[in-house]
Amino acid sequence: xxxxxxxxxxxxxxxxxxxxxxxxxxxxxxxxxxxxxxxxxxxxxxxxxxxxxxxxxxxxxxxxxxxxxxxxxxxxxxxxxxxxxxxxxxxxxxxxxxxxxxxxxxxxxxxxxxxxxxxxxxxxxxxxxxxxxxxxxxxxxxxxxxxxxxxxxxxxxxxxxxxxxxxxxxxxx
Numbered sequence: 001x002x003x004x005x006x007x008x009x010x011x012x013x014x015x016x017x018x019x020x021x022x023x024x025x026x027x028x029x030x031x032x033x034x035x036x037x038x039x040x041x042x043x044x045x046x047x048x049x050x051x052x053x054x055x056x057x058x059x060x061x062x063x064x065x066x067x068x069x070x071x072x073x074x075x076x077x078x079x080x081x082x083x084x085x086x087x088x089x090x091x092x093x094x095x096x097x098x099x100x101x102x103x104x105x106x107x108x109x110x111x112x113x114x115x116x117x118x119x120x121x122x123x124x125x126x127x128x129x130x131x132x133x134x135x136x137x138x139x140x141x142x143x144x145x146x147x148x149x150x151x152x153x154x155x156x157x158x159x160x161x162x163x164x165x166x167x168x169x170x171x172x173x
Contacts, residue, residue, distance in 0.1 A: 006154040008068045009042035015074035026073040033144045054087035068165040074135030076119045092123030106146040
């Protein structure tokens with residue numbers, strides 16, 4: 001007996017001082033992947049790499065009961081204005097340490113030791129899962145294909161994050 005995949009409402013935020021909707025390949029890659037997996041795009045925005053602008057959008061999505069997952073791309077490195085971890089970490093109720101660890105393990109195969117410069121992170125806030133990915137299209141592909149596709153699929157066993165954020169299925173709070 002195969003149970004149906006329960007689609008999630010996912011918001012995508014691109015953090016960049018230079019990208020526009022026309023040039024945002026990483027955000028578009030995430031949108032295409034989540035849609036192909038059967039999920040629903042709840043919202044999509046682009047904001048500059050500014051702690052307070054990032055935090056405002058992400059906290060609004062966390063507070064919205066209609067949004068179950070927030071994916072960000074960009075701002076996770078070490079260059080001057082990279083500030084996504086600082087913007088998002090304070091909003092999390094629980095951090096998912098294994099997300100960053102597994103991402104860097106998978107990324108090692110593609111970029112070698114440069115993966116240590118990725119400060120991607122994941123966490124849970126107000127029954128919403130939040131995953132912050134690097135800004136490259138390759139990193140978004142690695143994060144989605146290697147981790148998020150399974151972890152956001154309600155059928156994935158033995159456990160997944162979908163069942164934590166679906167109403168009536170998980171433990172909230």
